[in-house]
Amino acid sequence: MDYYAIVHNDFDGTASAAVYARAIGSLPTKIWFTEPTRVHELLSKLELRGVTRIMIADLGLNESTLQTLLQSLKRLKEEGATIQWFDHHVWKDEWETKLREVGVEVHHDVSTCGAGVVHKVMNPNDEVSAKLASADCSVDIWLHDDPLGEKLRRVVENERSYEWKKRILETFFAGVLWNDEFQKILEAKINEELKGYQRIWKYVKVTELDGVKIVVAIRWKGPPDISYASQYLMTRTGADIFVSANGKAISFRSNRIDIRRFAVSLGGGGHPLAAGAALKIPLFYRFLRWLGVRGPVIEWVSKVVVQVIKKEGIVTYQRSKTTST
Template sequence: MDYYAIVHNDFDGTASASVYARAVSSLPKNVWFTEPTKLHEVLSKLELRGVNTIMIGDLGLNESTFSSIIEALKRLRDEGATVQWFDHHVWKDEWKSKLKELGVEVYHDVTTCGAGVVNKVMNPNDEVSKKLASADCSVDIWLHDDPLGEKLRRIVENDRSFEWKRKLIEVFYNGTLWNEEFQKILEKRINEELDGYRKIWKYVKVLEVEGVKIVVAIRWKGPPDISYASQFLMTRTGADIFVSANGKAISFRSNVIDIRRFAVSLGGGGHPLAAGASLRIPLAYRILRKFGIRGPVIDWVSKVVVDVIKKEGIVRYERKNIH
């Protein structure tokens, strides 16, 4: 079966493409890794060239690009394409309705991760796919209930190149979820992370808003990434919320608070326990940051965080049985 895959540029996107490939017993003729904000660009440039099936996985929708996506999909449908879209982010009902009117097959389920949606729909009885989806969901939607997820996420993110992710899709497609190469990468990453944890404190500030402790950080170079750093810092400080800003975007993490509300308030979105939004730090603060002066930028980000939390309020998140 010839098809194109368009997936999110992360572990969940890679896992979604792998589970789909196992379901249709074929690797994609080509795969694009992208972000939700750039999906419309990929679709508008896509040429079928004899391939009539398009799989979209782990990519949500944004109001600002929705009309462009509809226009691009209408063209592809008119050219004879079958489009299957698997996602788990929060959608508006009208988005699903408009896509279905175009003939797009929409599989939307917010109770699992992207790979979990594909697994449920396409091959629920495949043991390899179930294990991969379980590992993926564990880290993608912050369940932290499958140790393989913490290991595989480090493997996927060890190399940011698309070539590496394409290689992993083939490895997972062939039924391998762990091997000697992965073990060596894991050991190297863990050592790098341990070194990074010792340096991370100079990028951090601890706040308290409405009785809830919050860790605010500006991005540092190298490991650990924000997901692992967030767990480390929240545990060490007793905080319930972790916030990280890298100059262009802000990320929220928590184990017990619905932080998606804060991301949405800033124009973004995500999951109840892991979400983010665009946030452009003023140039003056970014210049100071380059010279090693971190205080002003940390204070600026902290003010944004305090303001949005006071505006939206603290809402505890009730975990449900998912997957």
């Protein structure tokens, strides 16, 4: 069956595409790996060229681009397309309604990851898809309950190129979730990360608010990435919240605190245990950081973090078992 796939440019997006492909029984005619902030641009330029099925997965909606998105979806529907949208990010209720009004088949479930949504809807009895979705959800929504997820995420995101993501998709589609090549990549990544853990302490400050420890970090070069660093630093310091700023954006992580509220307060969003927002560090502090003076930058970010946490309050996240479709 010919179809187009449009998915997020990460492990969850790639896994979603693979689960869908196994359900359909064929790889997509063409696939795009993109970001939620750019999907409206992609759809506005998309031409069907004889393909009448489109799947979109692991891509949340954006209020500022919604109208443009709806116009493009309506055009594609009028041209004969069948459009399925699978997502697990937090939406406003009216967004789902508006997509359905233009004829999109919406599958929205905040209790799982993108691949989990596709798996539930398209092929719940496929064992390979079940294993892939389990591994993916473990790292994407911070369940940390499937060791394969930590391994596969390192492999999938080892390269950002289109060719690599497409090759990974083909491998998963064939029912292979681990092989010798993946093992070599994992070993190399782990060795790089172990070296990186020794130097990240220079970029970190631990603070405390209302009895809750918070690790605040400014971004460093090289591995480990923030997901692995956050777990390492929270474990070593006994912190419940990890925050990382890179000059343009801020990321929040936790194993038990609803940190999405902090990201939303700063104009962003995400998942309850993994979220982020735009945050531009003032030029003066970025200049100091460029000179190698890290202290003032860490202090500035720490003040922003403490202010937003004081404003929103600390709320323990209660994992929901309900779904919305």
